[in-house]
Amino acid sequence: MRLLNRSAGRLSRHRRGPLAGLFVLLLGLLMTGGLYTAFAPAQAQQQPSDEELVAEGRELFLVNCSSCHGLNGEGVRTADGDTQLGPSLVGVGAAAVDFQVGTGRMPMAQPGQQAPRKKVVFDQDEIEAMAAYVASLGPGPAIPDESDYSTEGLSEEERAAAVVRGGQIFLTNCTACHNFTGSGGAMPRGGYAPKILGVDAKYVYEAMLTGPQSMPNFTNGNLTPEAKRDVIAYLQSLDENPDYGGFGMGGLGPVAEGMYAWIVGIGVLVGFAVWIAAHSTRSSKNKTTDGTEKVEA
Structure with missing residues (x-):
């Protein structure tokens, strides 16, 4: 019993010694470094600086x-x-x-x-x-965050209001090139406005923000992120709406409709008229002086 008490006393004196705290600190640092080495490198490789x-x-x-x-x-x-x-x-x-x-x-x-x-x-x-x-x-527009262009969190009332506002912005600024249904159209000097129906919302937002090719850029100063999101909501509504007129002819507007009318409509009528003329030729029969019949077409 006296031996145990003496050993406990020695340990107690060593714990109170000046090197005990340093030893505990070094032990803690070694354990922390070991744990970091075991778990941190994979994350550091996945997220480069x-x-x-x-x-x-x-x-x-x-x-x-x-x-x-x-x-x-x-x-x-x-x-x-x-x-x-x-x-x-x-x-x-x-x-x-x-x-x-x-x-x-x-x-x-x-x-x-x-x-x-x-x-x-x-x-x-x-x-x-x-x-x-x-x-x-050099400084320029950053890649937008999903919250800037996503319409997933909007309620039905908010979405309907966004579609109305976006439709007004689109009809004012975009229909001259992309037409009323977003189906695109021809541009001068070999360019064209591409079809923007079915395009990811992020790329529609970035196109408005950066103005690729012949398109003007709409910075956040002249068209706010909320307004850009409204335009995206309007385009998404065009994707969701059925074509009540039946064959939409690409949705390219009166030029395409006129082309279909001339080529298909009038072309069919002209062809039918030619067919009737070819199969309804009347024959007139006149008798000659020698009694034979002369057939004149």
Whole structure:
């Protein structure tokens, strides 16, 4: 019993010694570092820093985009200076990259007035990396948050009001190019306004924000995020509404309807008239002086 008491006394004296606190602190740091090493590296790899994202985006940019947009995004012109192979990307922002690359418009197969939508070449991580690099070249519109363009959280009353407001904005600013039903239309100098029905809400928002190709850009200063969302709600309502007129003929308006009327309607009537004339020729019979019959058509 006395031996146990002596051992307990020694331990008590050591715990109160000046090195005991330091030992406990070092032990705690070692345990914390071990736990961090075991669980943190995977998360660090999944979430690279901004510098790493920009560096990755620059590598992708140099390989896939620099031939038209320049090594530093300054744009490229032909030797005579008359033709712009690729515009400057300084100040276009991450939203422009997300729209152009996310819809497959970039990279283009060859320079032209219009960049058609096609199959997407890069995955989302690569698109975000290139967007981060272009954003580092100069201030510009950022990629919008889902809350800016999503209409999922609206009630029926709020959605109906948004459709009305968005319809007014669309009819005032957009129908000249995209027509009343959003089916697109021809533009001067080889351009065209693409069909915007069925397009993801994010890309519609980014198109309004950045103004790709011939489209004017509607910044948040002249068209608020709420107004842009109202336009998206209106376009979604067009997708949901059935075509009560039957065959919609592409929804391209009176020009397309007139073309159908001339080619199909009048064309069928003219063809039917020719068929009647060919099968209803009357024959007149006149007798000649020798008694034979002469048939005159």
